[in-house]
Amino acid sequence: MAAHEKNNLFSMRPVGRIKNSLSKPMHRPDPDAEPDVKREQGKANQRIIKKTISQLIIDPAYEALLDGIEEFSHIMIIYWPHLLPENERHIQKVHPMGRKDMPEQGIFATRSPARPNPILVSTVRLLKRDKNILQVIGLEALNDSPILDIKPYIAFDEADGEPVFPDWIKKLHEELKSE
Amino acid sequence: MAAHEKNNLFSMRPVGRIKNSLSKPMHRPDPDAEPDVKREQGKANQRIIKKTISQLIIDPAYEALLDGIEEFSHIMIIYWPHLLPENERHIQKVHPMGRKDMPEQGIFATRSPARPNPILVSTVRLLKRDKNILQVIGLEALNDSPILDIKPYIAFDEADGEPVFPDWIKKLHEELKSE
Numbered sequence: 307m308a309a310h311e312k313n314n315l316f317s318m319r320p321v322g323r324i325k326n327s328l329s330k331p332m333h334r335p336d337p338d339a340e341p342d343v344k345r346e347q348g349k350a351n352q353r354i355i356k357k358t359i360s361q362l363i364i365d366p367a368y369e370a371l372l373d374g375i376e377e378f379s380h381i382m383i384i385y386w387p388h389l390l391p392e393n394e395r396h397i398q399k400v401h402p403m404g405r406k407d408m409p410e411q412g413i414f415a416t417r418s419p420a421r422p423n424p425i426l427v428s429t430v431r432l433l434k435r436d437k438n439i440l441q442v443i444g445l446e447a448l449n450d451s452p453i454l455d456i457k458p459y460i461a462f463d464e465a466d467g468e469p470v471f472p473d474w475i476k477k478l479h480e481e482l483k484s485e
Numbered sequence: 486m487a488a489h490e491k492n493n494l495f496s497m498r499p500v501g502r503i504k505n506s507l508s509k510p511m512h513r514p515d516p517d518a519e520p521d522v523k524r525e526q527g528k529a530n531q532r533i534i535k536k537t538i539s540q541l542i543i544d545p546a547y548e549a550l551l552d553g554i555e556e557f558s559h560i561m562i563i564y565w566p567h568l569l570p571e572n573e574r575h576i577q578k579v580h581p582m583g584r585k586d587m588p589e590q591g592i593f594a595t596r597s598p599a600r601p602n603p604i605l606v607s608t609v610r611l612l613k614r615d616k617n618i619l620q621v622i623g624l625e626a627l628n629d630s631p632i633l634d635i636k637p638y639i640a641f642d643e644a645d646g647e648p649v650f651p652d653w654i655k656k657l658h659e660e661l662k663s664e
Contacts, residue, residue, distance in 0.1 A: 314499065317494050319494055319495075320493065321602065368593070371592040371594075373578065373590065374588070374591050374651065377594070378649065378650060379647075380649075414551050414637075415557070425604060427561065454602045454604060455601070455602050457593070458594055458595065469638060469640050470558035471556070471637075472553065475639055
């Protein structure tokens, strides 16, 4: 049994593990660093992540469940930040990416891994499938992270109409892409 | 403690519940129905879902975590299909939407709720926030579904480049939008 509900508690077992060269948490410069040090660190991290190739080693028992996935260019990976300290699941608000020059946000208004149920969702490019192993590029997940689910990326399912974002998101995005 | 890892088992508690008028599973016509009956049923379901307004009742203990979410037009809801029978988590392959005229796919190549770890991800339009209650439109989730996480929808995080899909996805999409 891979998953069950009991007493309002939902339990899951990993269906695989992520293998890559990212062995320690990124986006974690000295918490007291100046905003521009953090900004440069963020850009450097982004450059590394964009080029990082990850192997998704799926439990061989689930190999047949991957059939057909190779026809998609992008997949959504649902994974667990296994190195996140337990107490970080109780955080209520953060400055996005630790940047004190950005307005503090409630955790549900950010993509911070520190959240009550730390389920992370990333959409990345699928390079190839070899039996129970998927190769993807650009996944910001640490080596050995447990995979909870794999879904195809279907753009039609995503946001309808023109999405609107707060200014801090636009600013972060502009900074990170200005390479 | 909202979430923990023990013996390779990840446990989560809901952070809220979905309230809407969808009280029974959709997309579940008679399994032996002809493809065009199922297609019409799928279109009818889609029409209902697109107009359905859901209230996301977040546990008041997490109210502060929502601060800032009202600045996003769309949010991603991570929820649990609580009415999914346990045995459906062992399915390996399905015909998309039960349509025998569509090629059978591995579960990880579909968005079927029947999966080893049934974590569902939906991006929908946020209509308003009132303290710990979010109102959204177009969410395909059944009444009382437990919410595991809420994330902002940030298009820049989504697929880079032009996404590619298999033909069955294009066909389903064309059918569903042809209203």
